[in-house]
Amino acid sequence: MKKFRKILIQGLPGSGKTTLAKNLQIKLKAGWINADQIRKKYNDWDFSLDGRIRQSKRLNQLSNKMLKFKKFVIVDFVCPTEESRKLFKSDLIIWTDTIQKSRYSNINKIYTNPKKFDIRVTSKNSSIWSLAVIDRINGYKWSDQIPTVQMLGRFQPWHLGHKKLFEKALSFAGQVNIQVKNVWKIGDNPFNFTQIKRLIFKDLKAFKNRIKITSAPNISQIIYGRKVGYKIKKINLPKNIQMISATKIRKKMRSSGVEI
Numbered sequence: 001m002k003k004f005r006k007i008l009i010q011g012l013p014g015s016g017k018t019t020l021a022k023n024l025q026i027k028l029k030a031g032w033i034n035a036d037q038i039r040k041k042y043n044d045w046d047f048s049l050d051g052r053i054r055q056s057k058r059l060n061q062l063s064n065k066m067l068k069f070k071k072f073v074i075v076d077f078v079c080p081t082e083e084s085r086k087l088f089k090s091d092l093i094i095w096t097d098t099i100q101k102s103r104y105s106n107i108n109k110i111y112t113n114p115k116k117f118d119i120r121v122t123s124k125n126s127s128i129w130s131l132a133v134i135d136r137i138n139g140y141k142w143s144d145q146i147p148t149v150q151m152l153g154r155f156q157p158w159h160l161g162h163k164k165l166f167e168k169a170l171s172f173a174g175q176v177n178i179q180v181k182n183v184w185k186i187g188d189n190p191f192n193f194t195q196i197k198r199l200i201f202k203d204l205k206a207f208k209n210r211i212k213i214t215s216a217p218n219i220s221q222i223i224y225g226r227k228v229g230y231k232i233k234k235i236n237l238p239k240n241i242q243m244i245s246a247t248k249i250r251k252k253m254r255s256s257g258v259e260i
Contacts, residue, residue, distance in 0.1 A: 004092040010079035011096030017076040031070035035077030056087040132206040161244040179216040
């Protein structure tokens with residue numbers, strides 16, 4: 001297994017780099033270098049391309065020195081161009097892709113999405129994304145005996161609303177069992193279990209070892225008698241997420257020529 005000691009967290013200003021770095025620093029007991037603090041220390045506020053290249057080289061040298069004393073070193077900075085990424089030679093690249101643009105127009109003009117990265121962070125939820133990073137470093141093995149959250153649904157198809165619900169579920173326990181109801185070809189349910197499973201794994205690949213996807217009967221009711229050893233909890237997602245409709249998604253897919 002490759003050793004990931006030097007970790008780069010890069011992305012636009014305001015995308016959550018520093019919050020994720022703080023979380024990881026605690027969990028990994030790592031050294032941490034923040035680009036803004038380094039600019040302040042060296043009184044170097046040159047944000048031209050030359051200035052950014054100088055900053056990349058400086059951060060690379062400082063992180064290499066810190067590795068002599070720490071098992072892991074985390075560096076968070078914008079690192080806006082391919083050249084600056086090559087100059088900072090990291091073992092693990094985390095791209096915080098959570099916003100379309102920053103409040104700084106000069107950065108927006110020069111920033112290019114990385115061609116190579118190990119983990120693409122798609123939401124501002126450092127607690128669960130830190131798990132994805134740690135899993136990439138140390139691995140994770142599913143166990144049926146540790147606390148697990150169950151998600152049950154049709155997922156026809158799996159969409160952003162389901163993903164947000166999954167993120168909430170993962171924050172309650174370290175792993176999630178996603179049960180897919182077998183409603184294939186019943187009414188307007190065109191996707192079979194294999195297709196849905198493929199979509200889920202593709203969308204949640206950063207957490208692949210923390211999920212188990214199983215086929216379930218067409219469950220219509222969940223009942224219980226006396227107090228049981230689990231909780232049934234309703235998650236109130238933001239209204240814009242709740243408004244996502246699988247029915248509308250299926251309609252849009254058909255109108256664009258996709259056969260489902």
